Amino acid sequence: MIRTQREIYIQLCEQVGDAALGAIEFAHPEWDQKRSPDLIVWHGDEEDPAPYDADAIELAMEIVSPSSVENDYVIKPDAYAVARIPACLVLDPYTRSWTLFTDPSPRGYRERASGPYGKTVTIEAGERTLAVATAALPPAKEWQLRDAWPAHRTSAGAY
Structure with a gap:
């Protein structure tokens, strides 16, 4: 990670x-607890x-670990959508x-796209268009790799 x-x-x-930051605590009136994305652009x-005020976040990023799968794929994205990130x-x-x-939207993100590492992901984040290259990202250890999570x-x- x-x-x-x-x-x-x-x-x-x-x-x-300097608009890129990592692991900073944010709050939002709609959240029951503070959140700390792994990385943000704000x-x-x-x-x-x-x-900090979550209204200033343009992109929140999460990096999955086996203990945080639901949190990273479901709970945090739902919270970020409610905050209109x-x-x-x-x-x-x-x-x-x-x-x-x-x-x-107040009920979650309406659009979801996914793909394998190897491509550059183009992201419309507020006023910015960002590119994240995934080709060189390190995979987990060989024995930890999986085809998919349940x-x-x-x-x-x-849920």
């Missing part, structure tokens, strides 16, 4: 400079007191795939 986070952070910094002010990208080193959630762990429709 750390290697993936570092690689994506470098890519985002090349595109947005238009906020670091001088504001933490937790324009896009949420989930990177999964265990399935070597990405999932992009867009078009937020659907009930990655789909809001199962």
Whole structure:
């Protein structure tokens, strides 16, 4: 996870400079608890007191670990959609795939696209268009790889 986070952070910094941050705590009036995306692109002010306002997030990113599958694919994207964060990208080193959630609504993201590592994902995030190259992202260890997670762990429709 750390290697993936570092690689994506470098890519985002090349595109947005200091607007890319990692593991910062955010709050939103619709959330029952604070959230800390693995990486974000935002238009906020670091001088504001933490937790920061989620309304300033343009892109939230999560990197899956086996213990956080439901949280990364379902719970956090639903919370981000309620906060009207324009896009949420989930990177999964265990399935070597990405999932992009867009078009937020109070009931979740209305659009979902996914694909294997190897492509560059183009993301419309607020006023920005970002590109995330997935070809060089490190997969999990060979013995941890899987073809897919059970659907009930990655789909809001199962809840």
